[in-house]
Amino acid sequence: MTKNRSIFKLIMENFLQKNFKNKRVIVRVDFNVPLDDNYKVTDTTRIEFSKNTIQEIVKKGGICILLSHMGRPISKESKYSLSHIIYCVEQILKIPVKFCEDCIGDMAIESVNSLKEGEVILMENVRFYPEETKGDINFARELSKLGDYFVNDAFGSIHRAHSSTTIIANFFKGKKFSGLLLEKEIKSINRVLKNGEKPITAIIGGAKVSSKITVIENLLDKIDFLIIGGGMVYTFIKALGGEIGESICEDDFCEYSKKIIKLADDKGVRLLLPEDVVIGSEFSDNAKINISSVYTIPKGWQGLDAGPESIKIFSQIIQKSKTILWNGPIGVFELEPFSNGTKALGEEIVKRTKEGAFSLVGGGDSISAVKKFGMSEGISYISTGGGAMLEYLEGKNLPGIDALS
Numbered sequence: 001m002t003k004n005r006s007i008f009k010l011i012m013e014n015f016l017q018k019n020f021k022n023k024r025v026i027v028r029v030d031f032n033v034p035l036d037d038n039y040k041v042t043d044t045t046r047i048e049f050s051k052n053t054i055q056e057i058v059k060k061g062g063i064c065i066l067l068s069h070m071g072r073p074i075s076k077e078s079k080y081s082l083s084h085i086i087y088c089v090e091q092i093l094k095i096p097v098k099f100c101e102d103c104i105g106d107m108a109i110e111s112v113n114s115l116k117e118g119e120v121i122l123m124e125n126v127r128f129y130p131e132e133t134k135g136d137i138n139f140a141r142e143l144s145k146l147g148d149y150f151v152n153d154a155f156g157s158i159h160r161a162h163s164s165t166t167i168i169a170n171f172f173k174g175k176k177f178s179g180l181l182l183e184k185e186i187k188s189i190n191r192v193l194k195n196g197e198k199p200i201t202a203i204i205g206g207a208k209v210s211s212k213i214t215v216i217e218n219l220l221d222k223i224d225f226l227i228i229g230g231g232m233v234y235t236f237i238k239a240l241g242g243e244i245g246e247s248i249c250e251d252d253f254c255e256y257s258k259k260i261i262k263l264a265d266d267k268g269v270r271l272l273l274p275e276d277v278v279i280g281s282e283f284s285d286n287a288k289i290n291i292s293s294v295y296t297i298p299k300g301w302q303g304l305d306a307g308p309e310s311i312k313i314f315s316q317i318i319q320k321s322k323t324i325l326w327n328g329p330i331g332v333f334e335l336e337p338f339s340n341g342t343k344a345l346g347e348e349i350v351k352r353t354k355e356g357a358f359s360l361v362g363g364g365d366s367i368s369a370v371k372k373f374g375m376s377e378g379i380s381y382i383s384t385g386g387g388a389m390l391e392y393l394e395g396k397n398l399p400g401i402d403a404l405s
Helices: 002-011 045-059 082-093 105-113 137-144 167-171 180-193 213-219 230-239 251-266 308-320 340-354 364-372 386-393
Strands: 024-028 063-067 098-100 120-123 149-152 176-178 200-204 225-228 270-272 276-280 289-293 302-306 323-327 358-361
Touching: 024 045, 045 063, 045 082, 045 180, 082 098, 082 120, 098 105, 105 120, 137 167, 149 167, 176 180, 180 323, 180 358, 180 386, 200 213, 200 308, 213 251, 213 386, 225 230, 225 308, 230 251, 251 270, 270 308, 276 308, 302 308, 302 340, 308 340, 323 340, 323 386, 340 358, 340 364, 358 364
Parallel strands: 024 063, 024 149, 063 120, 098 120, 149 176, 200 225, 200 323, 225 270, 323 358
Antiparallel strands: 276 289, 276 302
């Protein structure tokens, strides 16, 4: 983590000062956006968040060459073609965007060379070549031939040592930069990890303890309160001797959960688990529901949301917090009977943010919840990279950032 921060201090400074006039600037963006059955973009967040970087290059007279992936194609599958998103990109940038049906080779080079000052082109999906995810240096070399400069603005892919995110930077010594989105992502996470105003509260939810082990361990040195939510609650409760009925549980991580509770206590962090939960007879909108102590869930029932007393206690913690990190919902918010806990917690975070707290939301399910309940405008910052954010929170070095040094 320290290495990442020191590197990033060096690479953030020059992008806004650089004159890109008539220069070809490769920008690695993360336009891996969801499409519906008619290939229309259903969530434009990642495109919108890269707009400032692209517009900055265009404003300075640069020629902007956009590289991205979409999905995990096995071959050149048309459903993963970036041609589907051209209209959406144009609408967001408010300028024409050209498209090239390849990302390397003669066609790609000819398309780029035909561009004029201030024009933008989106190249075809880099993952149409299997070399991309292998971090192949020859593929990276071919991509590098498209530009004079390289800008990485793909925070959502920054943790992958792929050809277009990491290896390509080797060919741009002294001519590589972080984009404005990447800079904002790192600054926002550092505002929690490094510069957070206390008290700092982390809300960690989701189904599995195993997926959040390193995150929790790394956060305990930096936070004051840790709220555990979602399915991972029941691994902790079983570890403490509770009866969890049919609730999801990772038996192999019960001992680890007890260690986390002790570690939090040793470090002076108040760890909060729900005291009561909304239980369901099945994982369904049509389930019978009831309220139960989290420690005495009857057989045949499963915990699927935080209960009213738990929400009240969690809200009191949020009310006194000045920095809030939210990663993972605290209930099965996709099902209406079990959505109240996540919604209520989100509303409390929005309220506290309006009062001056800094709030950071990251992780696919958390972001989906925030959007579902119309809370996006009330959050200080919503991260575009679930996996990348988790790895940064874990204290790992991110290959795409290291490559910019």
